[in-house]
Amino acid sequence: MTTFVDRVELHVAAGSGGHGCASVHREKFKPLGGPDGGNGGRGGDVILVVDQSVTTLLDYHHSPHRKATNGKPGEGGNRSGKDGQDLVLPVPDGTVVMDRNGEVLADMVGHGTRFVAAQGGRGGLGNAALASARRKAPGFALLGEPGDVLDIVLELKTVADVALVGYPSAGKSSLISVLSAAKPKIADYPFTTLVPNLGVVTAGSTVYTIADVPGLIPGASQGKGLGLEFLRHVERCSVLVHVLDTATLESQRDPVSDLDIIEEELKQYGGLDDRPRVVVLNKTDIPDGRDLAEMVRPDLEARGYRVFDVSAVAHQGLKELSYALAEIVAAARAAKPQEEATRIVIRPKAVDDAGFTVTREGDDLFRVRGEKPERWVRQTDFNNDEAVGYLADRLNRLGVEEELMKAGARAGDGVAIGPEENAVVFDWEPSMMAGAEMLGRRGEDHRFEAPRPAAQRRKDRQAEHDEAQREFDEFDAF
Template identity: 65%
Template sequence: MPRFVDRVVIHTRAGNGGNGCASVHREKFKPLGGPDGGNGGRGGSVVLVVDPQVHTLLDLHFHPHVVAPSGKQGAGSNRDGAAGGDLEVKVPDGTVILDEKGRLLADLVGAGTRFEAAAGGRGGLGNAALASRARKAPGFALLGEKGQARDLMLELKTVADVGLIGFPSAGKSSLVSVISAAKPKIADYPFTTLVPNLGVVSAGEHTFTVADVPGLIPGASQGRGLGLDFLRHIERCAVLVHVVDCATLEPGRDPISDIDALEAELAAYTPTLQGDTTLGDLAERPRAVVLNKIDVPEARELADFVREEIDRRYGWPVFEVSTVSREGLRPLTFALWDLVSRYRAAQPEIVPRRPVIRPIPVDESGFTVESDGDGGFLVHGVRPERWVAQTDFTNDEAVGYLGDRLARLGVEDELLRLGAKAGCAVTIGDMTFDWEPQTPAGIDVPLSGRGTDTRLEQTDRVGADERKRARKARREQQP
C-alpha cells in the first residue's frame, strides 16, 4: 500500500569543482611551448523541481541523501574538465523548504518551479589561465571549490481549491469519494483517514480540486490528535467547508458546537507561510457548511432545525447532502465552484518580483580582520576564504601567488594597521598561518623555478637563522 509522506529532512551535497591542471606544452623543436593546463569543471548543483506527477515526498523519505556529481580535472593541451551535471530532484506542488533553523527558504508552487538547494563548486583555473606578465609559465594550478552541503526540511502543503474540515467520522472521505474519482479508505471508526486525500471534481465545464483534511479535534492547534501534522494542509485552500455529522450519537455534540470548536482551532492556528500573497489570511477564506448523513431520518430533522441558525449566526451557505443516497451533491459541486471562482477572481494579480541589483561600492574591501583574543587574528571574507581553499599548499609558487592576491586585496596592510606582529597566528577559513610581514608580496614576482618561490626560500632561511640564535641564547643562559 503506498504511503503518504508530507515532511522529510534531506541532506544535500553539491558536487566539488574539478582541479585545474598545471601543464607545459611539449612539442618537437618547440622547447618553450608555454603553459597549456586546462580549467577544472564546475561541480553539479542540487535543484528541486516541482513535478505535477509527484504527490508525496516518499522517495526522499527513503533516500534522504542527495549528492550531485563533481566536476572533472582539467588536462593538458588546454582541455577543460567536464562539468558535473545538475541533479534535479522532483518534488510535489506546494513544497515548502526550510533551513536547519526553521527559516523559510522557498515556497515551490506551480509546475516547473525550481530552487537551487545546494550550489556546485567552481572549478579551479589551470596554469594557462593564470599566466601573466609576472608569471609567464606558472608551475601550479588552483584547486576546485568544495560543493555546498546543507540539511533542509521539506514540508508539503496540499494545493487544493476546497478543503473539507470536520470532526473524525463526519463523512469527509465519503464525500470526496462520491464527488470525485478518489478512493480514500473509509471505515466506521475515528481517525480512519491518516493522510490528506485529494480529488478532482467536475462542475459542468469546470474542474476544481478538493482536499479531505484528516479529522480535527479541539486542541489540534496545540498538537493534540493529528494536530499540526495536517492543519497546514488547509493553508492553500481557497474555500473551507465544514462537514458536519448530523447523525452522531456522541453526547455533547451538535452541528453548532462542532462548527464553533473547529473555528476556534482555525483562529488559534498560526500558518507557517506568513504573508502568503496567493490566498491571504485563513479568517478571510470563504466558508460553507455541509450537513451530512441526511439519509438518516433523525439527521434530516436535525439539519432542518439548525439550518436557519447557522445561516443567521455565520451567514455561510448551507447544504444538506447524503453520500449514501447522493442527495444534494450536484447543487453542492456547482456552488463550491462558484465560491472558488469568485474568490480567486477577487485576489490581486501576483506580479513577479524583479531582481534588485545592489552594486558593491568601489571602496568595499570584501573582507574583515578581527582579533581572536589570544594575540592572533581572524580574516573573514568570501574572496580570502575561497582563495585559501583553492591553494595547493604543497606548492611554494601557489602559496606565493596566494600571498600576492591577499596583499593586493589589502589584508597585509590591515594586519599591520591592527598591530599584528611577526609570527602571530592569522586564520583564514580553516587554515592558520604564522604571519611573516617582512616577506615582500606584490605584482612583480622574482623569477624562480617552476613550483618554487624565492621569497618563501628567504623566509625559511631567516626563520632557520632565528631558531639557531634562539638555541644558542638558551645554551648561554644555562649554568
C-alpha cells in the same frame, strides 16, 4: 507500509569542482613550449523541480542522502575537465523548502518550478589560464572548490482550492468521493483517512481541486490525533468547508459544538482567519439528522455562515454545494494579483564595501572573513610554495594586509582566514608585503621566451661569422 510522506529531512551534497592542471607543452625541438594545463570542470548542482506526477516525498524518506557528481580535473594540452552532472530531484507541487532552523528557502508551486538547493563547486584554473605577461610560466594550478553540503527540510502543503475539515467519521471522504472521481478509503470507524485525498470537481466552467483532510479532534493543534500532522495541507486553500455530522451517535456532541471546537483548533494553528467558511450539514437523509439540521441552521446562519444540507449517501444537495464552492473559488482566483514576469534584481555593493572584514579575537589572533579570501584559500595548494605566494599576492591586492595593520596586528600575530571550524591560520609577517617576493621573480623563466624567427637566427649567425672574419683579417694583417 508507509505510502504517504509529507515531511522529510534531506541531506544534499553538490559536486566538487575538478582541480586545474599544471602542465608544460612539450614537442620535438620545442621541449618547453609554455604552460598548457587545462581548467577543472564545475561540480554538479542539486536541483529540486516540481513534477505533477509526484504526489509524495516517500522516495526521500527511504533515501535521504543525495549527491551530485564531481567535476573532472583538467589535463595537459589545454584540455578542460568535464563538468559534473546536475542531480535533478522531482518534488510534488506545493513543496516548501526550509533549512533546519525553519527558515523558508523556497515555496515551490507550479509545474516545472526549479530551485537550486546546493551549488556545485567551481573548477580550478589550470596554469595556462593563470599565465600573464608578468607570470609567463606558472608552476601551479588552482584547486577545485568543494560543493555545498547542507541539510534541508521538505514539507508538502497540498495545493487545493477547497479543504474539507471536521471530526473523524463526519463524512468527508464520502463527500469527496461523490463530488469528484477520487476513491478514498471509507469505513464506519474513526481515522479511516490517514492521508489527505485530492479530487477534481467541475461545476459549470470552473474546475477546482478539493482536499479531504484527516479528521481533527480537540487538541489537534497541540499534536493530538492526526490534526497537527495534516493541518498544513489546508494553508493554501481558498475556502474551508466544515463538514458537520448531524447523525452522530455520541450524545455529548452536536454540530454547533463540533464547529466551535474545530474553529478553535484552526485558530490555534494560525494563518487561516482570512479564509471564507462554508458549513455542510451531512447525513440529512437520516430523519434524526434532518431534524437536527433544521434545529441548528438558524444559529449557524446567524453567525454568517452559508449552510448546505447534504447527504453524500443519497446524493442530495451536491449540485448546489459544488456550484457555490465554484463561485467562491472563482472569486478568490480573480482577486489574486496577476503573476509578474520573472525579474532580476541587481543589488550593487556599496562603494566602501571592501568585500572582507578583519576582526580581533583575543590578544594575538585576527580573523579575516569574506567571500573572496575564503574562496582563494580553498583554491590554494599549500604544498606548492609558488601557489602560496600567488595567494599572498591576491590578498595583498585586495587590501587584507593594510586592514590588518589598521586593526593593530603585529609581526608574529596569528591570522585566521575562514570560519572557526575550518580556518587556515598562519603567523603574520608584515615585511612580506606579498608573499611571492620571497620566491623571486615568479614566472619569468627564460626557457619559455618566444624563439627567434629563422630569418633572424640566420642574420645573427651571419653577423657572428662576419665579426669573426673581421677579427681574423685584422690579426693576419698584423
